[in-house]
Amino acid sequence: xxxxxxxxxxxxxxxxxxxxxNAQDGNTILKKLDEVMYSPKDMTGNTQIILIDxxxxxxxxxxxxxxxxxxxxxxxFTAPSSQAGIATLxxxxxxxxxxxxAFGKERRISSSVKSSKFAGTDFAYEDMEAKLFVEKYxxxxxxxxxxxLVVELKPTSKKSxxxxxxxxxxxxxxxxxxxxxxxxxxxxxxxxxxxxxxxGKYWNAxxxxxxxxxxxxxxxxxxSDIKYDTGLTDDDFTVRKLKQ
Amino acid sequence: MNRLAELxxxxxxxxxxxxxxxTVFFGMQLKNISINSDVLSSLPDDDPIAKLYKNVxxxxxxxxxxxxxxxxxxxxxxxxxxxxxxxxxxxKITDGISTVTSLTDIIDxxxxxFGLEIGKLVDEYELPQTQNELDSLKAYVNSKDMYxxxxxxEDGTATLIMxxxxxxxxKQAVAADVKNKVEQINxxxxxxxxxxxxxxxxxxxxxxxxxxxxxxxxxxxIAFILFLSFKSARGVIMPLLTAGISVVWTLGLMQVLGxxxxxxxxxxxxxxxxxxxxxxxxxxxxxxxxxDKDRKKAIITAMAYIFIPVILAAVTTAIGFVSFVxxxxxTMIRDFGIFTSLGTLFALMLSLFFVPAxxxxxxxxxxxxxxxxxxxxxxxxxxxNKILRPLVNLLFHHPKYTLIAWGALIALSIGGMFLITTxxxxxxxFKEDNPTRVSEDVMQEKFGGSQPVxxxxxxxxxxxxxxxxxxxxxxxxxxxxxxxxxxSIADLVEEMNNAMGEGxxxxxxxxxxxxxxxxxxxxxxxxxxxxxxxxxxIIQSKFASSDSKEMSDFVxxxxxxxxxxxxxxxxxxxTGMPSVYVRMSESLLSSQASSLIIAIxxxxxxxxxxxxxxxxxVYATIPIIATIAILFGFMGYVGISLDIATVxxxxxxxxxxxxxxxxxxxxxxxxxxxxxxxxKALEDTIMVSGKAIVxxxxxxxxxxxxxxxxxxxxxxxxxxxxxxxMIGSGLGALTLLPVILILTNRKKQITVK
Numbered sequence: 001x002x003x004x005x006x007x008x009x010x011x012x013x014x015x016x017x018x019x020x021x022n023a024q025d026g027n028t029i030l031k032k033l034d035e036v037m038y039s040p041k042d043m044t045g046n047t048q049i050i051l052i053d054x055x056x057x058x059x060x061x062x063x064x065x066x067x068x069x070x071x072x073x074x075x076x077f078t079a080p081s082s083q084a085g086i087a088t089l090x091x092x093x094x095x096x097x098x099x100x101x102a103f104g105k106e107r108r109i110s111s112s113v114k115s116s117k118f119a120g121t122d123f124a125y126e127d128m129e130a131k132l133f134v135e136k137y138x139x140x141x142x143x144x145x146x147x148x149l150v151v152e153l154k155p156t157s158k159k160s161x162x163x164x165x166x167x168x169x170x171x172x173x174x175x176x177x178x179x180x181x182x183x184x185x186x187x188x189x190x191x192x193x194x195x196x197x198x199x200g201k202y203w204n205a206x207x208x209x210x211x212x213x214x215x216x217x218x219x220x221x222x223x224s225d226i227k228y229d230t231g232l233t234d235d236d237f238t239v240r241k242l243k244q
Numbered sequence: 245m246n247r248l249a250e251l252x253x254x255x256x257x258x259x260x261x262x263x264x265x266x267t268v269f270f271g272m273q274l275k276n277i278s279i280n281s282d283v284l285s286s287l288p289d290d291d292p293i294a295k296l297y298k299n300v301x302x303x304x305x306x307x308x309x310x311x312x313x314x315x316x317x318x319x320x321x322x323x324x325x326x327x328x329x330x331x332x333x334x335x336k337i338t339d340g341i342s343t344v345t346s347l348t349d350i351i352d353x354x355x356x357x358f359g360l361e362i363g364k365l366v367d368e369y370e371l372p373q374t375q376n377e378l379d380s381l382k383a384y385v386n387s388k389d390m391y392x393x394x395x396x397x398e399d400g401t402a403t404l405i406m407x408x409x410x411x412x413x414x415k416q417a418v419a420a421d422v423k424n425k426v427e428q429i430n431x432x433x434x435x436x437x438x439x440x441x442x443x444x445x446x447x448x449x450x451x452x453x454x455x456x457x458x459x460x461x462x463x464x465x466i467a468f469i470l471f472l473s474f475k476s477a478r479g480v481i482m483p484l485l486t487a488g489i490s491v492v493w494t495l496g497l498m499q500v501l502g503x504x505x506x507x508x509x510x511x512x513x514x515x516x517x518x519x520x521x522x523x524x525x526x527x528x529x530x531x532x533x534x535x536d537k538d539r540k541k542a543i544i545t546a547m548a549y550i551f552i553p554v555i556l557a558a559v560t561t562a563i564g565f566v567s568f569v570x571x572x573x574x575t576m577i578r579d580f581g582i583f584t585s586l587g588t589l590f591a592l593m594l595s596l597f598f599v600p601a602x603x604x605x606x607x608x609x610x611x612x613x614x615x616x617x618x619x620x621x622x623x624x625x626x627x628x629n630k631i632l633r634p635l636v637n638l639l640f641h642h643p644k645y646t647l648i649a650w651g652a653l654i655a656l657s658i659g660g661m662f663l664i665t666t667x668x669x670x671x672x673x674f675k676e677d678n679p680t681r682v683s684e685d686v687m688q689e690k691f692g693g694s695q696p697v698x699x700x701x702x703x704x705x706x707x708x709x710x711x712x713x714x715x716x717x718x719x720x721x722x723x724x725x726x727x728x729x730x731x732s733i734a735d736l737v738e739e740m741n742n743a744m745g746e747g748x749x750x751x752x753x754x755x756x757x758x759x760x761x762x763x764x765x766x767x768x769x770x771x772x773x774x775x776x777x778x779x780x781x782i783i784q785s786k787f788a789s790s791d792s793k794e795m796s797d798f799v800x801x802x803x804x805x806x807x808x809x810x811x812x813x814x815x816x817x818x819t820g821m822p823s824v825y826v827r828m829s830e831s832l833l834s835s836q837a838s839s840l841i842i843a844i845x846x847x848x849x850x851x852x853x854x855x856x857x858x859x860x861x862v863y864a865t866i867p868i869i870a871t872i873a874i875l876f877g878f879m880g881y882v883g884i885s886l887d888i889a890t891v892x893x894x895x896x897x898x899x900x901x902x903x904x905x906x907x908x909x910x911x912x913x914x915x916x917x918x919x920x921x922x923x924k925a926l927e928d929t930i931m932v933s934g935k936a937i938v939x940x941x942x943x944x945x946x947x948x949x950x951x952x953x954x955x956x957x958x959x960x961x962x963x964x965x966x967x968x969x970m971i972g973s974g975l976g977a978l979t980l981l982p983v984i985l986i987l988t989n990r991k992k993q994i995t996v997k
Binding site for chain 1: 333336337338339342358359360361362363369410411743744745746753755756758759760761762763765766767776
């Protein structure tokens with residue numbers, strides 16, 4: 001008798017939790033996710049990008065990064081030495097400027113191809129887009145798994161190369177820990193794992209690990225020396241600054 | 245010999261048991277046997293050009309690329325674009341496919357005065373609808389080398405959907421999947437498939453078709469001929485059983501040793517049924533002609549007599565098959581030779597050990613008839629009365645006419661030999677209505693051919709020197725009429741440099757090139773053009789003609805350039821189908837010569853030793869050499885070219901055809917010793933051995949003629965030519981050889997007198 005009662009209690013508890021979690025609107029969760037991802041006014045730091053092919057061969061690139069808001073970002077590469085000094089400035093509306101020191105000049109690059117890869121990584125332009133999650137996706141909470149919320153995202157744009165994205169979020173702090181991307185045949189093609197840490201009042205993705213499951217190719221993006229809200233202005237994101 | 249024969253009868257049960265055990269063992273391997281439809285895997289590793297071609301295909305992914313071709317009156321219609329998109333979308337989510345490129349999914353890079361604009365050529369979500377939009381797309385596509393002639397044909401009537409396969413994908417499975425999916429869409433346009441994976445899928449179907457349709461036909465045909473000849477169940481079952489077992493052993497052994505069935509070796513069963521049954525026929529024939537009340541003794545006597553002739557017949561045949569091992573260019577031909585000759589030896593062993601063991605163990609003896617009765621029934625049939633008897637008369641009365649007739653035929657044939665051409669273009673190996681061949685023709689017509697050409701550059705790919713050399717080489721290549729487009733990393737570097745506002749040329753400093761690489765890194769196309777280590781790159785191109793002469797001229801044209809321009813820091817080499825075909829063509833002629841010389845010498849030595857006379861060895865080979873001369877003459881006049889399969893015919897004809905001469909000579913010697921009368925000896929030889937020869941010629945020729953129904957053109961020709969050679973060598977052994985024997989023996993008798 002005792003055991004039966006106990007199990008009833010347990011399932012009741014689960015139901016309760018489940019009910020509670022389901023009660024949360026998917027879009028509310030997305031808004032919270034956006035708050036975590038995009039709340040700092042600005043950020044500076046170092047980025048290390050490690051590309052690992054299926055044979056395990058590694059290529060490393062390093063860059064200093066500054067970012068303001070969600071849509072202004074400047075990368076300046078420091079390694080490898082042959083590409084040191086190359087800088088990219090991303091501005092709103094898919095506009096990017098590229099500066100190459102060997103040529104001593106910048107060029108404007110505009111790209112409307114979302115599915116293409118970002119600078120040889122396993123991230124698509126679509127993944128790097130500094131657009132709010134609520135604008136990019138509609139969300140549905142699927143279930144909770146321990147401390148995680150499992151949410152299904154459906155792209156709002158039909159131009160997306162994904163049919164859906166499954167995200168696992170920290171239940172309390174709403175930062176993502178895991179994402180999987182499905183192609184239009186509903187086949188899982190990429191998966192990403194995230195490591196977050198709290199710096200000051202913000203959560204920072206200190207390491208993102210993206211795997212292309214088809215090609216067995218991996219990209220690790222690591223952030224270090226992060227500083228938030230140092231007072232960057234729009235002047236720090238101009239073509240003139242790019243060339244310095 | 246008697247001892248050995250006694251031993252066989254004594255050990256009948258262990259022999260039967262061993263054969264059954266081996267057959268079960270090899271039979272179990274058969275279910276694992278697989279098909280290798282990758283024609284390129286057969287290119288030899290010891291030829292640097294072929295090896296380079298395979299390496300380039302593997303390294304740069306060219307062998308893992310397939311395409312779907314849509315042909316219609318005008319590609320630039322919303323409806324057609326819609327279909328292209330449907331296929332593209334469907335292929336994108338197909339297992340094993342890595343990337344898909346098509347009119348509705350291809351990156352378009354425009355350089356403007358501000359910089360670069362990267363977009364899609366066609367927005368797949370908003371396909372052009374109005375005539376205006378469609379016209380401007382057409383004009384834009386035609387203006388860019390990148391699209392015109394490569395993704396859309398220059399006349400605008402065909403378009404390509406290209407896909408690359410993942411490294412670990414099962415090429416054939418993906419190809420089958422692609423075909424299925426495209427067929428399900430049920431398009432109004434004409435659809436073709438190209439690329440190695442699609443071709444492999446077709447070839448695999450052909451291989452299966454040949455086995456499943458031809459094998460039963462050969463089986464029934466030979467059973468029918470055997471029944472006509474022996475009129476007994478034993479006479480039908482035993483030859484087919486031994487040939488069947490030897491097929492099982494051969495294919496089982498192939499599997500155990502890790503060989504796969506190819507589009508040539510899938511015909512081993514058919515050939516072994518035709519050839520391998522002959523040895524058992526000899527054994528049974530001899531048993532039928534041995535008259536002894538004691539059945540066990542009859543078997544021993546018969547076996548002791550037949551041992552040497554049967555071994556001789558099988559060994560010479562095996563030599564014929566194995567002789568091209570030393571000269572064949574394609575490894576699948578080499579493997580075919582080795583395993584067919586092994587199969588021949590298996591059939592030999594079975595007919596010598598297994599057949600008498602089974603007959604003695606299961607008491608499958610013939611009905612007891614007296615020698616007189618037997619001879620009467622044998623001598624009074626159609627074959628004997630209407631063919632062999634008149635033949636004997638003709639030979640005795642007009643030996644010189646016979647000789648003249650043969651001489652005239654040979655002289656005529658020698659004239660024909662000069663007309664023989666070689667054919668190495670693999671496309672011509674398929675029948676004209678075969679989908680692979682049709683697709684290749686369409687590719688040739690619409691997209692400047694499908695014969696890949698690669699120029700390989702070894703050196704620092706980021707150095708201006710190497711990149712400039714690539715551009716120079718591309719310019720040189722495009723001056724050749726049969727080359728329409730070339731593609732290399734140097735083109736992309738020029739494009740990027742242009743995008744940086746420096747003009748469409750290779751930058752002068754390595755530093756600039758390294759920075760341009762930032763724009764190229766991670767693009768899928770890079771792996772098709774350069775190695776990861778940046779120490780090697782290729783120019784990809786296509787050659788528009790499959791004419792041997794033009795290919796050979798082009799190879800010379802390129803070789804000259806390479807010798808002049810290749811340096812230590814920039815080593816240039818060329819490969820591709822034109823180069824491989826030129827090598828193959830050269831090797832066909834040399835392998836024909838070498839295999840034939842090897843076969844003739846080996847046969848001459850063996851026959852000479854066995855008959856203990858060099859001159860008799862020479863006599864024995866005369867009819868077959870005459871036959872081979874006629875064979876080549878026939879090929880020349882009829883226009884059957886020397887190809888991967890027909891190059892085998894002469895040696896095989898020699899190996900099988902020599903048997904007939906051996907039978908005639910041994911029988912003649914035997915009778916000469918008994919009677920001392922040439923005429924009587926020869927009459928006996930033709931009436932008795934002649935009959936066996938005719939039956940053998942008919943059954944082997946019929947078996948090979950079934951190959952006329954093969955899916956592969958070379959095998960059709962192969963079957964026809966071997967059958968022809970069998971008839972020729974049989975006829976030679978029964979007419980030319982007796983005349984030679986008459987004339988030489990008459991001379992001898994005169995000198996003795």
